[in-house]
Amino acid sequence: xxxxxxxxxxxxxxxxxxxxxxxxxxxxxxxxxxxxxxxxxxxxxxxxxxxxxxxxxxxxxxxxxxxxxxxxxxxxxxxxxxxxxxxxxxxxxxxxxxxxxxxxxxxxxxxxxxxxxxxxxxxxxxxxxxxxxxxxxxxxxxxxxxxxxxxxxxxxxxxxxxxxxxxxxxxxxxxxxxxxxxxxxxxxxxxxxxxxxxxxxxxxxxxxxxxxxxxxxxxxxxxxxxxxxxxxxxxxxxxxxxxxxxxxxxxxxxxxxxxxxxxxxxxxxxxxxxxxxxxxxxxxxxxxxxxxxxxxxxxxxxxxxxxxxxxxxxxxxxxxxxxxxxxxx
Numbered sequence: 001x002x003x004x005x006x007x008x009x010x011x012x013x014x015x016x017x018x019x020x021x022x023x024x025x026x027x028x029x030x031x032x033x034x035x036x037x038x039x040x041x042x043x044x045x046x047x048x049x050x051x052x053x054x055x056x057x058x059x060x061x062x063x064x065x066x067x068x069x070x071x072x073x074x075x076x077x078x079x080x081x082x083x084x085x086x087x088x089x090x091x092x093x094x095x096x097x098x099x100x101x102x103x104x105x106x107x108x109x110x111x112x113x114x115x116x117x118x119x120x121x122x123x124x125x126x127x128x129x130x131x132x133x134x135x136x137x138x139x140x141x142x143x144x145x146x147x148x149x150x151x152x153x154x155x156x157x158x159x160x161x162x163x164x165x166x167x168x169x170x171x172x173x174x175x176x177x178x179x180x181x182x183x184x185x186x187x188x189x190x191x192x193x194x195x196x197x198x199x200x201x202x203x204x205x206x207x208x209x210x211x212x213x214x215x216x217x218x219x220x221x222x223x224x225x226x227x228x229x230x231x232x233x234x235x236x237x238x239x240x241x242x243x244x245x246x247x248x249x250x251x252x253x254x255x256x257x258x259x260x261x262x263x264x265x266x267x268x269x270x271x272x273x274x275x276x277x278x279x280x281x282x283x284x285x286x287x288x289x290x291x292x293x294x295x296x297x298x299x300x301x302x303x304x305x306x307x308x309x310x311x312x313x314x315x316x317x318x319x320x321x322x323x324x325x326x327x328x329x
Contacts, residue, residue, distance in 0.1 A: 002057035006237070007231075010161075015031065017029050022291070022293055027042060027234065030042070031058070033160070033161075034163055035160075037067070040063070040068055043072070044079070044082050045078040055086060065086065066090070069160070073179065074096070074191055074192065075096075075100065076192070077139070084142045096169075107140070115136050116133035121323060122302075122324070132300075135293075136296075167180060168188070171215065172219075174203050188227040190231065194222065196237075203304075210308050223246075256309060263328060268328060271325050306325075316328050
């Protein structure tokens with residue numbers, strides 16, 4: 001079997017679509033079936049192995065791809081990468097317009113230079129800034145014209161047989177991250193919003209919006225939903241998700257305090273210097289030993305932290321004569 005039933009009423013099946021990433025080895029995609037109808041939550045990463053696993057699972061469950069609805073929590077490679085391989089032409093795919101616009105913006109001509117300059121202003125070298133800016137450009141994962149792309153947002157409803165699932169906007173990991181809530185069972189398909197295996201990374205939001213505050217507000221929203229079961233996109237589900245939500249909020253507040261304390265102890269540091277002094281959860285003592293992708297994640301989230309502190313006047317930053325931010329209290 002390529003799927004396992006993880007809930008009844010509604011019937012929900014989990015498909016582990018393989019993909020080796022920094023801290024995970026698969027994306028948990030979900031299929032909700034009722035009354036001959038099906039809803040597929042995320043598709044997984046674009047590999048031949050992953051496509052074969054997902055296709056086999058859908059076949060076993062008797063899912064008619066032409067009639068099914070596909071829902072994407074967000075547009076990262078490991079969640080939306082198999083749309084063109086699995087979704088037939090004209091089939092309905094529901095996604096967030098905010099993420100769609102954000103991904104498209106990364107491919108604009110000016111994006112690379114703007115992002116490189118952002119990293120350079122935090123004190124990164126031209127080489128590192130260029131590498132990170134290039135990595136931030138999102139690939140086009142599917143042809144939006146080929147499918148029936150429907151933008152959904154807060155409060156929109158998706159029907160599967162007798163069940164109605166409600167879209168919940170949970171920005172943070174991406175600017176337009178979406179979750180899906182089934183009120184009668186209390187199931188939340190949370191994507192990468194709340195994970196147990198890792199603390200989800202927070203994106204740099206367009207136009208300087210405070211992504212960390214958006215994430216903290218989203219955690220409050222999930223806490224207030226009355227969720228009885230959280231189905232996560234990576235790792236195994238656990239019953240103590242309410243405690244995990246609290247832990248994630250406290251974890252980010254602790255990081256904010258740590259960064260502010262570093263600035264207070266050593267005023268005049270660049271953003272990169274502050275970020276490298278934060279105690280990140282990586283199994284390396286030397287910065288150079290951390291993989292490129294992990295360093296990109298660390299630097300991006302570090303900038304998110306510094307932006308939050310600066311926006312709330314908890315730290316002060318000024319450009320030096322080289323055009324680099326220097327931080328002080």
